[in-house]
Amino acid sequence: MESTLGIFAIDREQQLTAALTTFGNSGQLNFFTASSQFNGSIPTHGFDTANLKASAIGEQQQIADFIVPQNSNILSYSGSDRAASSTSLAQQQPKSDAMTAGTDPLTGTRRANELNLSDPGNSLATARNIGVVDNSSVNLSDFVGVGDIDDYYSFTVSSNSNLSLRLDGLSANVGIELIEDKNRNRWAEPDEIIDRISTLVSTSREINFFKLTPGNYYVGVYSYSGYKNYNLDLTATPATGFSSNYGYGLVDANAAVARTFNSPVKFPEVPNVGGNDWARDMVNAPEVWQGGITGNGIVVAVVDSGVDYNHLDLDANIWQNADEIPNNRIDDDRNGYVDDIRGWDFAWNDNNPMDWNGHGTHVAGAIAAERNGFHITGVAPNAKIMPVKVSDSYNWNINNLAEGIRYAANNGANVINLSLSEARLSSKVIEDAVQYANSKGSVVVMSAGNDYSSQPDYPARNADRFGIAVGGIDRNSKMADFSNRAGSKPLDYIVAPGVDVISTTPYNTYNKKTGTSMAAPHVAGVAALVLNANPNLTPAQVKQILTSTANSNGIIA
Numbered sequence: 265m266e267s268t269l270g271i272f273a274i275d276r277e278q279q280l281t282a283a284l285t286t287f288g289n290s291g292q293l294n295f296f297t298a299s300s301q302f303n304g305s306i307p308t309h310g311f312d313t314a315n316l317k318a319s320a321i322g323e324q325q326q327i328a329d330f331i332v333p334q335n336s337n338i339l340s341y342s343g344s345d346r347a348a349s350s351t352s353l354a355q356q357q358p359k360s361d362a363m364t365a366g367t368d369p370l371t372g373t374r375r376a377n378e379l380n381l382s383d384p385g386n387s388l389a390t391a392r393n394i395g396v397v398d399n400s401s402v403n404l405s406d407f408v409g410v411g412d413i414d415d416y417y418s419f420t421v422s423s424n425s426n427l428s429l430r431l432d433g434l435s436a437n438v439g440i441e442l443i444e445d446k447n448r449n450r451w452a453e454p455d456e457i458i459d460r461i462s463t464l465v466s467t468s469r470e471i472n473f474f475k476l477t478p479g480n481y482y483v484g485v486y487s488y489s490g491y492k493n494y495n496l497d498l499t500a501t502p503a504t505g506f507s508s509n510y511g512y513g514l515v516d517a518n519a520a521v522a523r524t525f526n527s528p529v530k531f532p533e534v535p536n537v538g539g540n541d542w543a544r545d546m547v548n549a550p551e552v553w554q555g556g557i558t559g560n561g562i563v564v565a566v567v568d569s570g571v572d573y574n575h576l577d578l579d580a581n582i583w584q585n586a587d588e589i590p591n592n593r594i595d596d597d598r599n600g601y602v603d604d605i606r607g608w609d610f611a612w613n614d615n616n617p618m619d620w621n622g623h624g625t626h627v628a629g630a631i632a633a634e635r636n637g638f639h640i641t642g643v644a645p646n647a648k649i650m651p652v653k654v655s656d657s658y659n660w661n662i663n664n665l666a667e668g669i670r671y672a673a674n675n676g677a678n679v680i681n682l683s684l685s686e687a688r689l690s691s692k693v694i695e696d697a698v699q700y701a702n703s704k705g706s707v708v709v710m711s712a713g714n715d716y717s718s719q720p721d722y723p724a725r726n727a728d729r730f731g732i733a734v735g736g737i738d739r740n741s742k743m744a745d746f747s748n749r750a751g752s753k754p755l756d757y758i759v760a761p762g763v764d765v766i767s768t769t770p771y772n773t774y775n776k777k778t779g780t781s782m783a784a785p786h787v788a789g790v791a792a793l794v795l796n797a798n799p800n801l802t803p804a805q806v807k808q809i810l811t812s813t814a815n816s817n818g819i820i821a
Contacts, residue, residue, distance in 0.1 A: 391416035432468035433495035511757030513816030543761035559644025565672030568624030570653035629768030643789025683781035685713035719751030728755035736762025760786035
């Protein structure tokens with residue numbers, strides 16, 4: 265049974281002191297703050313002295329709880345919903361400052377309670393110490409405003425690192441700066457500010473710095489006026505390995521699965537299959553097949569122009585909705601789609617995701633064409649393909665695409681392949697759908713685009729936050745001229761064969777196609793192999809495995 269202690273605190277220091285004093289007790293601490301809006305007085309009706317719990321004053325609301333369950337080592341610190349620009353300082357306390365202990369062994373993401381619980385200081389001398397951030401990410405949420413116009417965080421990198429600072433969740437203009445206190449006087453001199461950038465209202469901005477040398481650094485977040493909530497993501501990755509042309513390199517199924525097993529030794533090499541399967545040889549899939557990993561039990565959604573589910577090289581690997589009774593005109597599984605026994609057609613809003621275009625079938629074959637002695641074998645020849653049709657052509661409807669992504673995630677797709685990219689797909693609707701799929705546990709693989717550009721198109725450009733971007737190379741490991749490059753900003757970008765790739769096409773045919781659309785399914789197939797080896801991996805862990813094991817040797821930019 266929980267007991268509750270209510271404390272009226274004048275400022276944040278009192279709040280935190282009260283919280284830490286209560287930590288270890290089996291109870292709940294509710295506290296409120298006062299500000300100048302109370303005119304310096306506390307009405308007598310503001311306290312319930314019998315229960316020692318403050319009630320709201322005027323428009324002020326309860327802003328935070330520290331909840332300490334019985335026999336728990338978890339301190340949960342949460343604030344109210346994000347405050348609007350007109351709300352008071354008392355309402356705008358940190359959204360989250362502590363979670364369960366530990367660091368993800370694969371992603372390196374730090375849990376917030378590994379940090380000093382104290383408020384970020386208003387100077388370098390009082391900065392909150394994050395600690396060493398080598399090859400890891402730290403996520404922070406707080407606010408700056410009247411009485412707390414600056415927040416400073418200190419951190420250390422012990423090896424050359426690429427650093428990304430992302431600021432979002434904003435309600436007004438906020439600035440961010442990266443500082444190196446070279447003379448160690450705990451003061452930011454003009455020549456010690458490595459980079460500085462300000463944001464516009466409701467925008468996200470980033471500082472990206474390549475090859476940051478070992479040392480101690482500071483991040484400052486500051487307000488121009490008023491109160492602003494913010495989210496700060498600090499990510500450090502090894503400076504070696506990322507190329508603005510080919511990202512982290514060629515996806516390597518053998519190395520990735522070995523990493524999944526935490527094995528320092530890869531599967532023994534086998535002779536190349538050759539012929540039509542040269543692309544599968546390039547990603548070292550045959551070695552993994554020989555080791556018994558073929559994608560069994562993994563569902564890969566092909567969100568595309570549909571799939572020829574009758575193709576003799578695919579028919580045995582088409583996903584079946586076990587919770588749906590065929591052709592009874594009833595939505596048996598209550599997922600909102602009647603008789604969706606093998607996926608859905610969002611272009612025509614029916615249960616027949618047949619491909620008349622050929623693009624989606626080609627993608628599906630590269631992922632999971634059967635290992636049956638026919639023309640080709642997919643990267644994950646025992647994975648299941650979930651056909652999700654969103655267009656009959658290359659003119660993707662944004663709403664259909666978003667619905668297709670969500671359908672795939674809601675119906676159990678472990679991997680979602682998006683072999684599509686356009687500038688107009690920067691839509692928030694698509695971004696939210698990809699983020700939703702990621703939150704549901706789906707690994708989203710996205711083609712980088714074929715615009716001869718120095719950076720990926722959308723939605724692949726969002727691979728710094730979720731999903732994997734894929735560029736194309738030819739059989740000689742040369743970057744395809746048309747393939748959009750990785751860009752100057754570090755993101756999860758790798759490459760795979762995308763030139764003259766032979767795969768399945770409708771009516772039991774096979775054809776060559778070229779584009780990053782053909783490269784992405786090779787990565788989706790490798791993701792399926794990794795999940796076959798360990799189905800419990802999160803999308804972030806799969807991304808970390810694929811990027812950290814990619815091979816940059818011999819790639820011609």
